[in-house]
Amino acid sequence: MKKTLLTILVLLLLPIQVFAVTTWSKPTFIHGGGLSQEQVEQTSLLLGIQSEDDVLISPVVGKDLENYIGGNPTATEDMISSALVTKKEKDSGLSVEIKTPENITLVTKEQYEGAAITAGVGDVTIFIASPFAVTGESALAGVYKAFELNGEDLSRGAMQLAQEELGVLAGITEESKxxxxxxxxxxxxxxxxxxxxxxxxxxxxxxxxxxxxxxxxxxxxxxxxxxxxxxxxxxxxxxxxxxxxxxxxxxxxxxxxxxxxxxxxxxxxxxxxxxxxxxxxxxxxxxxxxxxxxxxxxxxxxx
Structure with a gap:
C-alpha cells in the first residue's frame, strides 16, 4: 500500500517538474533597477512591448552584476539601460538593436554584439533602450539575467571578460568621440x-x-x-x-x-x-x- 501511494505521488509530481524547467516561453524584459515604475513603463513602450502579459519581467540590480562578474558592488540606482531578449532558433546567430540610440552614449550596436559574443550569448535578438541618456554599460547585465531566468548558465569568466570589454570600449569612445x-x-x-x-x-x-x-x-x-x-x-x-x-x-x-x-x-x-x-x-x-x-x-x- 505504501509503495502504491509513493508511486502515485511520484507520478503526480513528474508533470510539475517538466513544466518547471521550460525555458524562453516568452521574450524576457530586464529593466534597470534604477528606474522608477513610470520609467519602467516608458522603457517597455520604447522596446515595443504591447502588454506585460507578453513578456517575462524582472529588474537587474547591483547585486546581480556582482554575482555575475564579482568585483566592487555596483549601485542599483546606476543601472538604467534595459534589454528585451528573445530566443531564436539554434544556430540563428545574434542580433542587437538599440531602440534609443540617442540615449545610449558610449556603446554602439556592434560593440554590444562583440561583448555579447565574448560572454557566450547566442541565438537571441536583443533590443536595448533607456528613457534618458546613459553610457549603456549596464544593459549587458540584463542579458545575463535573462539567460539566468530562463535556465541557461553563462560562464562567469566569460561574463567578466564581456563586461571588461564594454568598459574598455566605452573609455576609448569617451576619449575619441x-x-x-x-x-x-x-x-x-x-x-x-x-x-x-x-x-x-x-x-x-x-x-x-x-x-x-x-x-x-x-x-x-x-x-x-x-x-x-x-x-x-x-x-x-x-x-x-x-x-x-x-x-x-x-x-x-x-x-x-x-x-x-x-x-x-x-x-x-x-x-x-x-x-x-x-x-x-x-x-x-x-x-x-x-x-x-x-x-x-x-x-x-x-x-
Missing amino acids: NKEDFDGAKLAQAMVEIKEEIIAAIEKEGSITREEIQKIIEDSLKKLNLINIVSTVNIDKLVNYFVQFSNTEGLDFTQMKKQLEGLGKELAPKIKDLLKEAESSGFLDKVLKFFEELFQKLSTLLD
Missing part, C-alpha cells in the same frame, strides 16, 4: 579582427605572448586608421584586456569564431564606406595643401 576619423564601427571591427587573430594563434600554438598580442592590436588599429586616434593609455588597456582574454579558460572558441564571422560580415559594408571616405578626404586634403603651398610661393614671388 570628437576626433575627426573616429567611428564606433571601426573600433568594433578592430575588436573582431583582434579576437580572430588571437584565437587562431592560440589554436595553432597553444598560447600567445603579450608582445604578440600588442602587435596584433597595433596592426589592426593601423589598418583601420585608428592608431593615431586611440591613446597609448587605451592601447595598453586593450593589451591588458586581451592578455586576460587569452588566459581565460572555458571560452567556446568554435561558437565565438562563427559569431565573429557573422559580425564581421555585418560590419564590412560600413567599414568599406568609412575607409573610402577617409581615402577621399585624404586626397582632398593633399590637393588643398598643394594649392595652399602654391599660393604661398606666388605671394612670395609677388612681394
Whole structure:
C-alpha cells in the first residue's frame, strides 16, 4: 500500500517538474533597477512591448552584476539601460538593436554584439533602450539575467571578460568621440579582427605572448586608421584586456569564431564606406595643401 501511494505521488509530481524547467516561453524584459515604475513603463513602450502579459519581467540590480562578474558592488540606482531578449532558433546567430540610440552614449550596436559574443550569448535578438541618456554599460547585465531566468548558465569568466570589454570600449569612445576619423564601427571591427587573430594563434600554438598580442592590436588599429586616434593609455588597456582574454579558460572558441564571422560580415559594408571616405578626404586634403603651398610661393614671388 505504501509503495502504491509513493508511486502515485511520484507520478503526480513528474508533470510539475517538466513544466518547471521550460525555458524562453516568452521574450524576457530586464529593466534597470534604477528606474522608477513610470520609467519602467516608458522603457517597455520604447522596446515595443504591447502588454506585460507578453513578456517575462524582472529588474537587474547591483547585486546581480556582482554575482555575475564579482568585483566592487555596483549601485542599483546606476543601472538604467534595459534589454528585451528573445530566443531564436539554434544556430540563428545574434542580433542587437538599440531602440534609443540617442540615449545610449558610449556603446554602439556592434560593440554590444562583440561583448555579447565574448560572454557566450547566442541565438537571441536583443533590443536595448533607456528613457534618458546613459553610457549603456549596464544593459549587458540584463542579458545575463535573462539567460539566468530562463535556465541557461553563462560562464562567469566569460561574463567578466564581456563586461571588461564594454568598459574598455566605452573609455576609448569617451576619449575619441570628437576626433575627426573616429567611428564606433571601426573600433568594433578592430575588436573582431583582434579576437580572430588571437584565437587562431592560440589554436595553432597553444598560447600567445603579450608582445604578440600588442602587435596584433597595433596592426589592426593601423589598418583601420585608428592608431593615431586611440591613446597609448587605451592601447595598453586593450593589451591588458586581451592578455586576460587569452588566459581565460572555458571560452567556446568554435561558437565565438562563427559569431565573429557573422559580425564581421555585418560590419564590412560600413567599414568599406568609412575607409573610402577617409581615402577621399585624404586626397582632398593633399590637393588643398598643394594649392595652399602654391599660393604661398606666388605671394612670395609677388612681394
